[in-house]
Amino acid sequence: FVCGTIATQLCVAKRRHSAEDIIATVLAVEPLKFVYRGRIAVFAQPLLGDDRIVVVAEQRPDASDSRCHTWACHVLQAIESIHQLSVYCLALVPANPLPRGPHGSVETVTVRDLYSAGRLRPCRVLMCPQAAVADQLQLLIDDANNPTSDIDNNSDDSKSVESIEPSVSDRSSTSSSSAGPTLPCLTLTDALRWRASREPDTRLLSVCTDASSASDTDGDSSADTVDIVASCSVGEPLTAQGLLKRADRVASLIRTGLQLTAQQQALVSPIVAVAAAPGPDLLAGLFGAMLAGCVPAVMRPPAPAPSSLSAFARLVRAADCVGVVASQPVAKLLKAKSSQPNLRPPLPPLLELDKAKKVAEKAAASDSGDPNSKLASQTDPESAAYLDLCGAGSPQDDSLQTPGSSAPIGVRVTHRAAMAACQCLQTRCDLQLGRDLPACVDLYSGGMAFIVACLASVACGHHTLLMPAGALSLEPSASGAAGFLQMLAQRSVRDALCGYELLDRCCARLQPESVKQKHSLANLRSLIVLGTDRPRAELLAKFGRLLVPLGLSPTALRCSFGCRVNPCLTLPATDVDADSAAIYADARALRQDRLVPVDSDSPNAVALLQAGQPAPDARISLATPSVRGGDVGEILVRSRGNVEPLTAATAAAGLSARTGYLGVIRQVDSGPAPALFVIGAVADCLTGLSGCCSAGGGTSLRYYPADLEATVVRCHPAIVDCAVFACDSLLAVVMELSCRESDALDAVPQATTALLRDHQLVASVLIVCDPGAIPANGRGEKLRSVLRDRFLSDRLDPVYVAYNL
Numbered sequence: 088f089v090c091g092t093i094a095t096q097l098c099v100a101k102r103r104h105s106a107e108d109i110i111a112t113v114l115a116v117e118p119l120k121f122v123y124r125g126r127i128a129v130f131a132q133p134l135l136g137d138d139r140i141v142v143v144a145e146q147r148p149d150a151s152d153s154r155c156h157t158w159a160c161h162v163l164q165a166i167e168s169i170h171q172l173s174v175y176c177l178a179l180v181p182a183n184p185l186p187r188g189p190h191g192s193v194e195t196v197t198v199r200d201l202y203s204a205g206r207l208r209p210c211r212v213l214m215c216p217q218a219a220v221a222d223q224l225q226l227l228i229d230d231a232n233n234p235t236s237d238i239d240n241n242s243d244d245s246k247s248v249e250s251i252e253p254s255v256s257d258r259s260s261t262s263s264s265s266a267g268p269t270l271p272c273l274t275l276t277d278a279l280r281w282r283a284s285r286e287p288d289t290r291l292l293s294v295c296t297d298a299s300s301a302s303d304t305d306g307d308s309s310a311d312t313v314d315i316v317a318s319c320s321v322g323e324p325l326t327a328q329g330l331l332k333r334a335d336r337v338a339s340l341i342r343t344g345l346q347l348t349a350q351q352q353a354l355v356s357p358i359v360a361v362a363a364a365p366g367p368d369l370l371a372g373l374f375g376a377m378l379a380g381c382v383p384a385v386m387r388p389p390a391p392a393p394s395s396l397s398a399f400a401r402l403v404r405a406a407d408c409v410g411v412v413a414s415q416p417v418a419k420l421l422k423a424k425s426s427q428p429n430l431r432p433p434l435p436p437l438l439e440l441d442k443a444k445k446v447a448e449k450a451a452a453s454d455s456g457d458p459n460s461k462l463a464s465q466t467d468p469e470s471a472a473y474l475d476l477c478g479a480g481s482p483q484d485d486s487l488q489t490p491g492s493s494a495p496i497g498v499r500v501t502h503r504a505a506m507a508a509c510q511c512l513q514t515r516c517d518l519q520l521g522r523d524l525p526a527c528v529d530l531y532s533g534g535m536a537f538i539v540a541c542l543a544s545v546a547c548g549h550h551t552l553l554m555p556a557g558a559l560s561l562e563p564s565a566s567g568a569a570g571f572l573q574m575l576a577q578r579s580v581r582d583a584l585c586g587y588e589l590l591d592r593c594c595a596r597l598q599p600e601s602v603k604q605k606h607s608l609a610n611l612r613s614l615i616v617l618g619t620d621r622p623r624a625e626l627l628a629k630f631g632r633l634l635v636p637l638g639l640s641p642t643a644l645r646c647s648f649g650c651r652v653n654p655c656l657t658l659p660a661t662d663v664d665a666d667s668a669a670i671y672a673d674a675r676a677l678r679q680d681r682l683v684p685v686d687s688d689s690p691n692a693v694a695l696l697q698a699g700q701p702a703p704d705a706r707i708s709l710a711t712p713s714v715r716g717g718d719v720g721e722i723l724v725r726s727r728g729n730v731e732p733l734t735a736a737t738a739a740a741g742l743s744a745r746t747g748y749l750g751v752i753r754q755v756d757s758g759p760a761p762a763l764f765v766i767g768a769v770a771d772c773l774t775g776l777s778g779c780c781s782a783g784g785g786t787s788l789r790y791y792p793a794d795l796e797a798t799v800v801r802c803h804p805a806i807v808d809c810a811v812f813a814c815d816s817l818l819a820v821v822m823e824l825s826c827r828e829s830d831a832l833d834a835v836p837q838a839t840t841a842l843l844r845d846h847q848l849v850a851s852v853l854i855v856c857d858p859g860a861i862p863a864n865g866r867g868e869k870l871r872s873v874l875r876d877r878f879l880s881d882r883l884d885p886v887y888v889a890y891n892l
Contacts, residue, residue: 095195097131099138104170106130106195112169113142116161121154123147123182128198132175134843139175139219140166143198143207146179152211155179159213167218175219176836178202178209205803205833212832214839214891216849250708251701251752251761273468274502276377278546279331287328289520291544294322294366295554295574296567321552321574325367327545330374333367336443337375337412343446344438345410356382356471360403360435363414364388365530365540365555368440372412373541375443377472384408384474384497385541387531387557388417396420396429404432405496406474415441468506469732471499475533477651478866498651500730507728508538508655509546511702515658516582516613520548523578527554527571527585528617532866535617535649539584556588568592572608576637579610586617587867590630597633609638615645615659619866620748621765621793622646624669624694642668648698648765652744653728656707657699657763668697670753670764674846677766678788682718682751691845693794695764697755702728707763708743709752721769722746767791771871773813776848792871795820795846802841803834810861812871814879817851818842821874821883823858828886831855835889854878855887 095106106129113127123145131138142162146155159177166172186197201207272278282289341359359381361372369385376383384406389399403411411434413421418439420426474497518524530540530553544551554571568589575583616627631644645659645668671692676683685692701707704727709720723743731744749772750765773790792811795818799809805826812819820838824831835853842848860883862870877883 097129097138097140099131099140099172104140104172109140109142109166109170109172112165113144113162116158116165118154118158121147121150121158126185126187126193128185128193128195130195130199130202132199132203132840134175134840135220135847140172141176141178141199141202142166142174143178143180143185143202143209145182145185146210148182155211156213159211163213163215173218174215176215176839177213178207178832178836179211180207180209184208202836205805205837207833208830209832210829212835212889214836214889216839216843216891220843220849250706251763273506274466274470275472275505275542275545276374277466278506279327279334279374282327282545282548283331286520286548287326289327289548290324290550291327291330292367292370292551292553293324295525295552295571296320296322322366324550325370330367330370330545333371333443334374334378336447337371337440338378339447340438340440340443341376341379341381341410341412343449344436356380357409358382358384358406358474360406360408360411361385361413362388362399362411362417363440364416365553368414369530370541371443372414372440373473374545376412381409382471382474382499383412384476385531385537386476388413389420391420391426393429396426397431400430400432400434402476402479402496403434405479406476408435410436410438412438412440415439468503469501472502472505473500474498475500475537475651475654475730476531477534478532478864478868498730500654501732504654504728504730505538505542506546507702507726508535509543511655511658511728512539512543513547514703516615518543518547518549522549523552523580524549525552525554525571525575525578525580525583527556527559527568527583527589529556529586529588529866531557532586532864534619534654534866535647536586538654539617556586559588559592569597572634572637575611575614576608581610581612582615583611583613584615584617587623587626590616590623590626593633594626594629607638608634608643609640611639611643613645613659614639614643615647617647617649618698619649620868621767621791622648622696622698624696625797627696646696646698648763650746650748652730652746653702653705653724653726654730655702655728656705656722656724656726656746657701659697659699668755670695670697670755674794677719678790680719680789682753695751695766697762698750698765699763700760701763702726706743707752709750710745719749719751719766722748722750722763722765767793773811773818775816776813776818790846790848792869795842795848798841798845799838802837805830806834806838807858808861810869810871810874812875814852814875818848819852819854819875819878820850821854821856821861821878821885823856823860824886825858831886832889835887839891849891851891853889853891854883854885855889856883856885860884 091105091107097104097106097109109129110127113129114122114125126145128143130141132141133139159179162177163174166174186194188194198207272281345357345359359376359379361369361376361383363369363372373383373385386399386402389395411421418437421430421434421437476497479496512518516524524544526539528536528540530537540551540553543549552574554567559567571585571589572593616622627644627646631639631641647655647659648657649655671685671687671689672695673683673685673689674691674693677693687694701724706725708723708725710723724746725743729744747769748765749767749769750763752761752763754761771792773792773795774788776788776790795811796809799811799820799822800806805824806822807825808823810821812821820842822834822838824834832855834855838853839850842850862873862877864870874883
């Protein structure tokens, strides 16, 4: 009795099944002629230590969606009842696309290869991972990579398990820097007055733009260029005396234009929005508001689009601003009749920076002495210097749809915290008077990027060469990014700062052969990447390989870390080797808050890059995130650089502020002190997920969205971006695909299999969207909560939604 060929035998759960028998069962399901000419392919896919059954069939051309779904459900039930098998994937393709042999039979091997490569082009997919991997629910992590924790499981949540103390050299450098002539003041306004009186001709800021678009810019930043460096033009520098003169005029404009009522005068520091392009106008509005006794809130200028205007109006209302100081192009847009229907709620009084000179002369001539128009500048270092919006107000952010219903957004950064961040930057980069410091950052994202672009030059006295990172995404090519790199080579600078926007643009647009080799980056000691989350190891490695022809040192590319509590929590050290800057941890142990070092080529290795050394006088410690203890804990910081006002009680108690980020502290081989490695934000972690295949279920595991999203992006070449979120203990995956809608379903089985293979996690809902559907704030951080709300309220407009339930 011949049972069949060996090639058609499938071994699932140590039992043999014939693919011919499964095909016969599928053909016997009503309606009998649903499968077009009986063309079916059944094969096995290795997954989680066993084979999973995949069924691919051609459907009739006249089959409807409801008929296909009913037939697929009947097929799953028939195979499970007759063969005691759970089908992992059932894919339906149109008529005639499956490859056939000389005798007309379907070539199963070719179909399996197309399915594995993501080129099957199905029209309907039904995944059943929950039932197919039921035998793996008790999968245990390898004992060799899962050591028991040596921390008491009953430890308190606030118990510090590791800490980094400031070194003696940091303390000495702090005291010497604070006693020197560069930082003798306690507030930013005092520093500006001191520098304008002692060093009036000191260059503070020059805005760099693409040479091809230099004539299209507006304002003082578009003045006649005085220096052309490759494809990058450097504008007229802004001096300390010029900045103070313009800031005094803006302060008079604010005092005269904002007729504050008695209730508004009772406020300690009213908030004033500043909307201008990066350049002298922005700095004049920023320091002018400080001199007028107000708290400036720098906002991204709106675009003519209705969504951008509406988002700007909501942000002004959410920040509780009493006035808007805008440059001439922005004020013209806000006053336009066509913009008024989109500015809801209405804006507070609008003040134009171009009228500051006329108002200042009129106020000086009248000298009315009205007490309601005189506001003293803040001289207390514990007073608020500015309002950091932390990248809020993006047109894609729906969290401000109902203005006034929530508390004011943003973080009030004190003068003490801002001066401490500037001092830390001066110590790490050895900034001196007149030294050039190129920076390609987005100042509207807040944090350390805003301090570097607007405040550091006033406090330290160096010359900031600012390339606005927001303009890089508007260029059809990477000419601006290439011009910034060539500027670094021609000026032979020692240190430079940038954001991930520059790295993304260079890696996406520049090719290795397009990088000119006539300039060299060998003199660049450090290129510091400012970040607010876990360093992106893959992007940094790709960017480093791209700049190898320019002679960039492997140790030059470094990372920093800042958060809402402390914008300059860590900055990279200059004495760290490339080998010790990264560690590789086991991803399976990391989910249980344990750090297990593995080799870089391990299949479960996750690269963690060193976030740098803490700022001088800062003490960083860890707190256990759960009662079970572990190596991973929430990062706590005690420093004078914290944004909260430092009172006598808090200083005496020595309390540490919670950053909201998880990390580990580990001693590196060549470092003199333990190093900090940031893993992710506590609010973004996914816990309590159902359908987990690891030991203990999903309630005891902590998944990091960055790891899951990186796995999904790698599984299929058409996936350009991804975001994950939890919805009622179910994992939802949103994928942006750059392909035709008819080819979008290839990513569904690929993403489901990749998450099961690498993370032992079932993706319950997979959502296929067009590029740009994932919202992000001004910092480029994904707004996963906004994405979840859009999906639940049916406002996402997806291409396809697959429910793997």
